[in-house]
Amino acid sequence: MKLSALWMAIEVGGTVAFAMSGLIEAMRKRMDIVGVFSVAFVSAFGGGTVRDVLLDRRPLFWVEHEAYLWLVLAMVLTAPWWLQVALRETGARLMTVADALGLGLFAISGASIAVAAGMSPLVSVLMGTTTAVVGGVARDVLCNEVPQIYRDHRPYALCAVAGGAVFLALAAHGVAGEWASAGGVAVATGTRLLAVAFDWQLPGWGIRRS
Template identity: 60%
Template sequence: MSLQLPVSTVSMQLTTLLTTIEIAATIAFAMSGLIEATRKKMDIVGVFSVTFVSAFAGGTARDVLLDRRPFFWVENTEYIWLVIAMVLAAPLMLRSRKLGLTDKVMEVADALGLGLFTISGVSVALVAGMPLVVALMLGSITAVFGGVTRDVLCNEIPKVYRDHQPYTLCTLIGGLLFIGLNHFGVSPHLSSLAGICCISGLRLLAVAYGWQIPSWPRDA
């Protein structure tokens, strides 16, 4: 028998929270895509394509696997206009604020998107009545897929596969924390905040201190 959380713990009161998390995640990953595409000196079509895919690929993969229609960005067309506005405002923003397109800016945006989209994916899966292990996996897929497609479009080996630093592992740890807190009756707002901070914090610490996951098998 599959172990599931009571849907009541993540149901009605999560609607507004999920929307807020989804918007923040979309902005964070859109920013990471925008920065990466600008660093690659793409034209406006390329910048928009990479930004759009970075923002929406993870959530779209989640919705496809859950057979959820319409897709979240189709249901909320404001997200599309938000991405368009970010792309069009990029030259003005970069010129006026002299924002350095550095690896640090990229890592922060990526880490925030990672935490936000993981909790979004886990929450939507739980509301849909998925078993815990499925919800955890969908949270990781939602968080990781946008970054993978961004790197592929930018002609890079996806970061999640190449640098041996914890990435997907961070989403699994934070997702488990979120599920555990919900299971023990912690409010969705507090458990979501804890999960997001755990995932984003772990990822930033991994980058800052160069944490490495050993290759598998070890003697390969």
């Protein structure tokens, strides 16, 4: 079956999209190449690294799959030549899709790794969401901004939570691992794409309410 090749393609696409979000933000802040590489690296690998440290898992996944490191390095080095093109409308749309796929894949793979490490359902969903979103949080902290996913009001982390919950529910009802994963990714990525397409808004969780 070619399912594993599909997973691989999604993983590469997600990593590229996450790295690009960091790369673009760092360039906007007029950083030098060290800043651009660092922020791109943290955006792409921060979530998985925090997950691995919290679960005490070694080797870290970017140590194990070093090709991803080289990929991000190559992206940063060549960025000035292709970034203009990537920022045009088609490129932006492609990136939204790749980012949503990365969100779904990292949320489910993170949750699945946590389950394998003996974590409870709640902790597993949290670990999956951590894998998917902490890179972006670290990116914004390094760029000296309040993390975007905390104030954007457009569902992102919640899509990862929903996907992780569906994955665990399917697995708990005896659905085979690959299919449960596919269902989880579909829910996380699907809800994210819908949220972007229809501009769904979360309410502020404010103090004003009486």
